[in-house]
Amino acid sequence: MDFGLSEEQVLLTDSVSRLLTECAPLERTRRFAERLEPRADDVWRALVDQGVPGLVIDETQGGSGLGLLDAALVAEVLGRHVAPVPFVASCVLAPHALAHAGSPAQQNEWLPRLASGERVVGVAQSEHCGAREDAGVTAHGGRLEGRALFVLDFEADAYLVASRDGALHLVSADAAGLERTPLVTIDRSRRVGELRFTAVPADTLPGSADGHVLAELIARGRVMHAADTLGAAQHMLDQAVAYAGTREQFGRKIASFQAVKHLCADMASQLEPCRALLWYAAYAQDALPDEAALYACHAKAHLAEVGSFVARTATEVHGGMGFTDLLGLHYWFKRIGLNRQLLGSPERAREDAARLQGL
Amino acid sequence: MDLSFDPRYERFRAELRAFLDTHGHEAPRGAVDLRASATLAWQKRLLAAGYAGRTIPREYGGYGAAPDILEARIIAEEFASAQVFAGLAGQGIKMLIPTLLRFGTEEQRQRFIRPTLEGEMIWCQGYSEPNAGSDLASLRTRAVLDGDHWVVNGQKIWTSTAHLADWMFCLVRTEPEAPKHKGISFLLFPMTTPGIEIRPLTTMTGDASFNEVFFTDVRVPRDSMIGGRGDGWKVANTLLGFERGMxxxxxxxxxxxxxxxxxxxxxxxxxxxxxxxxxxxxxxxxxxxxxxxxxxxxxxxxxxxxxxxxxxxxxxxxxxxxxxxxxxxxxxxxxxxxxxxxxxxxxxxxxxxxxxxxxxxxxxxxxxxxxxxxxxxxxxxxxxxxxxxxxxxx
Known part of the structure; x- marks a missing residue:
């Protein structure tokens, strides 16, 4: 019995973190963001060399066969570094859907290419966590019609699209009738976008008809966004503590003022229990099916609340500097802001939590 | 990470549910009377079944099971779900026993742990003083050695359950010349010792759950101390760590x-x-x-x-x-x-x-x-x- 990380998991997060420190410092994310580069290929290749895209893909398909907790730990590191790479859709959700609902042919075509990082697959499912405007996709006779918003890992070679009935379909990015529009959000470290479908030919995942795999994707996606927020918020807290330890006013380090210390203690006391919540929620997705969906809702909602609190408070501890573009703290603030809304706002996730318990 | 619920845990849960079905009605309900015979009987039943004092060694009156986080979780869940009183959890059990296991002598463990676990020995905590609240280490209750006894004089406040307690664990200043954190020792003594006066403090709830406790020439045997002279702050802080968890x-x-x-x-x-x-x-x-x-x-x-x-x-x-x-x-x-x-x-x-x-x-x-x-x-x-x-x- 053990509730904690294994040595391998600690090594994994350390090595991905070291890699990102080298190849994706803030200046790299800033360049990606300011120039609206579609992909940061150098960063992506470095992650590919570490095997990150194949983390949860079976070893027989060229991956490492690890679990969702391992993926969540990597998501946390990506959040901590505001890394400008696809991950949640292409490395976690699409592989899960293919492995559990794909035909052998679909699996053989896609899983090895996802594991090798040769292909990126975006995921369009946000309508199932609250459809905005007239968004929604219908499937008919192997073709898709409609519109999908907030597609994750948008700069992709193909998309996994959830239709209104909960089934999942693969669509090539260059398919006839598919119109792609990037959506510019506050968080320019990741790409999301809109897809419009006009009789777009689609390859349906045969095991997806009853919608249960889509439900798993939503739960897993929520855990991943929560993990990303945990990493980003931890970075902001660390930065706030470090800044307060160097900044002097009234002849003392501001870290020695209780007013500042208490802000940092408030952040730490909210954030630290989130770490265990996230571990439990991620582990539950693979090992505790009865609790998986409920914990995904609560991890998503609770991390969203704590993340927003830390984002705001850590910015305040930095004083006026926190508000500047120069310091760049806002990249983490905005990362947390986007995570909060994706796949269901905290209110939506809590509503789902209540429903799951029959309340 | 490994929380795999192997069949052993399912059995453990089933046994616990059966226990709660059979005996749950014997548990005290609502505000628990610490002295009631039903409370003590329930505590003994929990100890015997291993649902209280589970990881305390048998020689001290516990159940002697190896610590197991899933068992602890199952116990918490099932008592919560059945809304059954999960056993005594006062300052003696939650704070003093772990402290004795860490710092106590063998003789102290033998003497205090079992009756504390069984609810026969109720403890109160003599920490705060009127002028040593947040700044606890500035406490002034002093103990002076006189032959084989410490002679304690001073006052404590916010002492929960002092009016019910059999014993107190108490922070006293024994080394007045030492820096404030180094001059404190951790004494144990019965509340029946002559020279102790208890005055209840009624709180906003309407209950008198706190007290002021006054010491006038209270004589405590010299060896009734956890840790050595001047080690009290270290012992107190360990105990406060347990309190933070409780x-x-x-x-x-x-x-x-x-x-x-x-x-x-x-x-x-x-x-x-x-x-x-x-x-x-x-x-x-x-x-x-x-x-x-x-x-x-x-x-x-x-x-x-x-x-x-x-x-x-x-x-x-x-x-x-x-x-x-x-x-x-x-x-x-x-x-x-x-x-x-x-x-x-x-x-x-x-x-x-x-x-x-x-x-x-x-x-x-x-x-x-x-x-x-x-x-x-x-x-x-x-x-x-x-x-x-x-x-x-x-």
Whole structure:
């Protein structure tokens, strides 16, 4: 019995973190963001060399066969570094859907290419966590019609699209009738976008008809966004503590003022229990099916609340500097802001939590 | 990470459910009378079955089981779900016993642990003084050696259960010349020792659960001390670490949460169940999210102790966050009950014997007691985050 990380998991997060420190410092994310580069290929290749895209893909398909907790730990590191790479859709959700609902042919075509990082697959499912405007996709006779918003890992070679009935379909990015529009959000470290479908030919995942795999994707996606927020918020807290330890006013380090210390203690006391919540929620997705969906809702909602609190408070501890573009703290603030809304706002996730318990 | 529920745990849970079905009705209900024979009988039954004192060695009156985080979790869940009193959890059991296991002599363990576990020996904690609250280390109650005895003079305050207690563990100044943290020792003595006077303090709940305790030439045998002369601050801090884990214990919060869900399912406003109000349900779910975070944090702490993966920050935050959560949980019940929520003892319409109001107020006390929220934040910032202390005034 053990509730904690294994040595391998600690090594994994350390090595991905070291890699990102080298190849994706803030200046790299800033360049990606300011120039609206579609992909940061150098960063992506470095992650590919570490095997990150194949983390949860079976070893027989060229991956490492690890679990969702391992993926969540990597998501946390990506959040901590505001890394400008696809991950949640292409490395976690699409592989899960293919492995559990794909035909052998679909699996053989896609899983090895996802594991090798040769292909990126975006995921369009946000309508199932609250459809905005007239968004929604219908499937008919192997073709898709409609519109999908907030597609994750948008700069992709193909998309996994959830239709209104909960089934999942693969669509090539260059398919006839598919119109792609990037959506510019506050968080320019990741790409999301809109897809419009006009009789777009689609390859349906045969095991997806009853919608249960889509439900798993939503739960897993929520855990991943929560993990990303945990990493980003931890970075902001660390930065706030470090800044307060160097900044002097009234002849003392501001870290020695209780007013500042208490802000940092408030952040730490909210954030630290989130770490265990996230571990439990991620582990539950693979090992505790009865609790998986409920914990995904609560991890998503609770991390969203704590993340927003830390984002705001850590910015305040930095004083006026926190508000500047120069310091760049806002990249983490905005990362947390986007995570909060994706796949269901905290209110939506809590509503789902209540429903799951029959309340 | 390995929480695999192998069949052994399913059996453990089934046995516990059967135990609760058979014996649950024997447990005391509502406000527990620590001296009642039914309370003591229930405690003995729990000890014998291994649902209390589970990991305390057998030679000291415990059950002697190896620590197991899943068993601990199952015990907490099942008692919470059955709404059955899970056993005595006072300062003696939750704070002194672990301290004795760490710092006590063999003779002290043999003498004190068993009767404490069985509820025959109730303890109170002599820490705070009128002028040593947040600045506890400036305490002035002194003990002077006279032959084979310490002679104690001074005063303690906020002493919970002193009026019920058989014994006190008490911080006294034995080395007046030493720096303030180095001059303190940790004494144990019976409350029947001549020279002790107890005056109850009635709190906002209406209960006299706190006391002032006065010492006039109280003679305590020289060896009735945990740790050596001047080691008291170290022992006291270890014990306060256990206290931080006890106040705001998420397993107790779970029991209250389950009671709150039941309340919201049964009480109505305008003929509609409270649970069907989206506003109250949203507040309930927010509280559940925070509670699940603290429950997972608790698993991490249990595991940290067993598997040598220290998580110091995770332990430091429990009291601060856990007491705040309890206060807000009780507040939600009161808000959801509306006017019914402000009724108190004596009203015929009172719900659950006034427990929601009583806990709501009591937990405000616990936000202050055991080191105020502000002191907790200093500790979290300084020990947890490595931030500097406030400069001392010259």
């Amino acid at each position: 106040l705001g214990d998420p397993n107790v919060t779970l029991m209250r949460f389950n009671a709150l869900v039941e309340l919201m399912k049964h009480e109505t406003v305008d003929g509609r169940r409270l649970i069907d109000s989206p506003v109250y349900r949203e507040r309930l779910m927010k509280i559940q999210g925070r509670m699940l975070a603290l429950r997972a944090n608790d698993l991490r702490l249990l595991s940290a102790g067993l598997n040598d993966k220290p998580a110091p920050l995770a332990g430091l935050v429990v009291k601060l966050v856990g007491t705040e959560l309890r206060h807000e949980l009780e507040a939600l019940a009161i808000d959801a009950l509306g006017e019914l929520g402000v009724l108190y003892r004596g009203s015929p319409l009172l719900r659950d014997a006034g427990m929601w109001q009583q806990h709501y107020m009591y937990f405000l006390g616990l936000i202050i007691g055991g080191g105020t929220a502000q002191i907790q934040k200093n500790i979290i910032a300084e020990r947890g985050l490595g931030m500097p202390r406030e400069p001392q005034l010259a």
